Amino acid sequence: MDLLISTLRRQYHSGALMPVQLMDAIASRCDAIGPDNAWILRLPAPAIAAQLAALERRRQEAGGSLEKLPLYGIPFAIKDNIDYAGAPTTAACPEFAYVPPESATVVGKLIAAGAILIGKTNLDQFATGLVGTRSPYGAVANTFRPEYISGGSSSGSASVVARGLVSFALGTDTAGSGRVPAGFNNIVGIKPTVGRLSARGMVPACRTLDCISIFALTAADGAQVLDVASGYDAQDPYSSNPGTAGPGAASLGAAPRLGVPAQPEFFGDAEQERAFEAAVERARRMGASIHPVDMAPFLEIAALLYDGPWVAERYAAIEAVMRERPQIVHPVVRQVIERALGQSAIDAFKGQYRREELRRLTSAVWQGIDALLVPTSPTIYTIEQVNADPVTKNSQLGTYTNFVNLLDLCAIALPAAMRGDGLPAGVTLIAPAWCDQALADYGARWQRDTGLPLGATGLTLPPADAAPPAAPAAGQVRIAVVGAHLRGLPLNHQLVSRGARFVGEAQSAPTYRLFALPGTVPPKPGMVRADGATVPAGTSIALELWDMPLVRFGEFVAEVPPPLAIGSVELSDGAWVKGFVCEGHVVAQATDISGFGGWRAYLASLA
Numbered sequence: 001m002d003l004l005i006s007t008l009r010r011q012y013h014s015g016a017l018m019p020v021q022l023m024d025a026i027a028s029r030c031d032a033i034g035p036d037n038a039w040i041l042r043l044p045a046p047a048i049a050a051q052l053a054a055l056e057r058r059r060q061e062a063g064g065s066l067e068k069l070p071l072y073g074i075p076f077a078i079k080d081n082i083d084y085a086g087a088p089t090t091a092a093c094p095e096f097a098y099v100p101p102e103s104a105t106v107v108g109k110l111i112a113a114g115a116i117l118i119g120k121t122n123l124d125q126f127a128t129g130l131v132g133t134r135s136p137y138g139a140v141a142n143t144f145r146p147e148y149i150s151g152g153s154s155s156g157s158a159s160v161v162a163r164g165l166v167s168f169a170l171g172t173d174t175a176g177s178g179r180v181p182a183g184f185n186n187i188v189g190i191k192p193t194v195g196r197l198s199a200r201g202m203v204p205a206c207r208t209l210d211c212i213s214i215f216a217l218t219a220a221d222g223a224q225v226l227d228v229a230s231g232y233d234a235q236d237p238y239s240s241n242p243g244t245a246g247p248g249a250a251s252l253g254a255a256p257r258l259g260v261p262a263q264p265e266f267f268g269d270a271e272q273e274r275a276f277e278a279a280v281e282r283a284r285r286m287g288a289s290i291h292p293v294d295m296a297p298f299l300e301i302a303a304l305l306y307d308g309p310w311v312a313e314r315y316a317a318i319e320a321v322m323r324e325r326p327q328i329v330h331p332v333v334r335q336v337i338e339r340a341l342g343q344s345a346i347d348a349f350k351g352q353y354r355r356e357e358l359r360r361l362t363s364a365v366w367q368g369i370d371a372l373l374v375p376t377s378p379t380i381y382t383i384e385q386v387n388a389d390p391v392t393k394n395s396q397l398g399t400y401t402n403f404v405n406l407l408d409l410c411a412i413a414l415p416a417a418m419r420g421d422g423l424p425a426g427v428t429l430i431a432p433a434w435c436d437q438a439l440a441d442y443g444a445r446w447q448r449d450t451g452l453p454l455g456a457t458g459l460t461l462p463p464a465d466a467a468p469p470a471a472p473a474a475g476q477v478r479i480a481v482v483g484a485h486l487r488g489l490p491l492n493h494q495l496v497s498r499g500a501r502f503v504g505e506a507q508s509a510p511t512y513r514l515f516a517l518p519g520t521v522p523p524k525p526g527m528v529r530a531d532g533a534t535v536p537a538g539t540s541i542a543l544e545l546w547d548m549p550l551v552r553f554g555e556f557v558a559e560v561p562p563p564l565a566i567g568s569v570e571l572s573d574g575a576w577v578k579g580f581v582c583e584g585h586v587v588a589q590a591t592d593i594s595g596f597g598g599w600r601a602y603l604a605s606l607a
Helices: 005-014 019-033 045-061 105-112 155-162 180-184 219-229 270-285 296-307 311-317 319-324 331-342 345-367 383-388 390-397 436-450 550-558 584-588 599-606
Strands: 039-042 075-079 116-121 168-173 188-191 211-216 257-261 289-293 371-375 409-418 424-432 476-481 501-507 512-516 525-529 542-549 564-570 576-582
Touching (some): 019 075, 168 219, 180 424, 188 219, 270 371, 270 424, 311 331, 383 390, 436 501, 476 550, 512 584, 525 584, 542 599
Parallel strands (some): 257 289
Antiparallel strands (some): 188 211, 409 424, 476 542, 501 542, 512 525
16 A cells, blocks of 8 residues: 555545545554554544544635645554644553643644544653663564564654555654664654754653654655644744754755764674665765764763763653652663662753763864764664663664754654665764755655665655646745755755755746856856847746745845846746746846756856
8 A cells, every 4th residue: 555645645636545545444454454562542433534524624625625735635643652632642651641632733733734643653651762662562563573673762653654554653853763763664764953843742751852753654755744744833942943043054965975984883783884884885876975974972972861961851751750650660761760860950060061062072073064874773683682681772772863962953864775684774864953854855865766665565666756746835835946046056045944845846938048147156047038039039947946935935035136036937837936037138248058958057067
């Protein structure tokens, strides 16, 4: 069953499928599987029916248009430390359970966009663990070899995505919980910039570091969900947005500078080492330059998460439970969280001081690279091995994940290879805050290059769409860019920092000419529509299409200098979008470069 978002949207648009039919098929498949401890709760049929009825009302309110419901009929799951109104939230501790009156902010946004919640998934209790075994609901098995761990803490969410039971799932990530399970189950795990997605309605682990994460079979699906789920939440004190935090890198481009561990650690796992070496070679073949990085300061920061004062945040999150009912907490989770009792306020300040010293030390790394490429995990263990040594083994799994949130970085976990023993191996790209879109774009290229099956579904990536979606989502405006705002070029950050998302490549109608404008910094072209006089004949020009939140469009337009302007641009398919145009008077002083077909080709000719 193909649950890729693009596949389902095509079927819904054509009328070949209705959401009620899909939900029935998913229920039948889950029933046929039988007992499945990846789930803590599958919503009963009446609850699904109520969502379907509400979805139909929203569709009618939208005039029957699916374009205003970008996730129309898309099934998803949420980790059971995230609230859904009327259903218990357990955090994998039944005695802790409560029934929230409202859904988490992110869940509400996804449902408003048309998504259908199927159920709530298992986790390492109170999101404390990277193994997927610390739950009274049972250990979640690896999708490929059940004697191995699934990874945690978002174990159930990764499992149901990898098996194609939902299109995507929400997890959470404080120390790697949104990445390690992705690597162990051959799927994509997006760990957004902290604050990009509201954490309101999530049981905290470390409130200053937590973020809701996204699991999907493809980077493209994950990025689409991220688009919908993102947004400032005034009721979440840790919510943020690019406008207040500053923009990240616009793109990794065709030739990114990737840092890799100078001395990578695999704890004796030769299969994982070979897989990572092959991944580095793949990145190099795809055009990246590779730069060894001393990981020592990153690893010292990682140690602060459990060996330093931040463990006290975990205690604070469930303080009443730890004081009044510690016996209800999983023994290993309790052992980890009780370390907080040895920390003082003085230790907390010392930990902050040391983090900032190390942050300053690591910040120099980003001057020489665009992203870090690391193993998602240095190794993988069987459930039996983890049970025999739960703390040490868990700690080793976080080697390349624990430092990310402490440094306010974003990351995407990607499938890299299938090992000789039948287990998947993954890599993670890590970049500074607000580089989420750049990572997702590179992730999509990476997946297409690997050609790996998607999760454990046996599906492969469909052919690349020849055309972008027919229309932008509600609240978005589509913009055609032609020059310095293209991906990987100097002004692309003006799009990305305002939440714009790359939609696809396109061609203008054959009625334009492209000119290299003299004296512009950075160099820019101007696209002028043929008028039969000053510009007598036109041709098609290569473009990129981006969808930007309408609320950010005005400030973007204000940055466009003359002789450029934002006007209406006709595409080769006859559609009109907003885009870059140029005043015709520049033609006399500019160089006509239309013969190159686009700005990239012209720049390549100069190189």
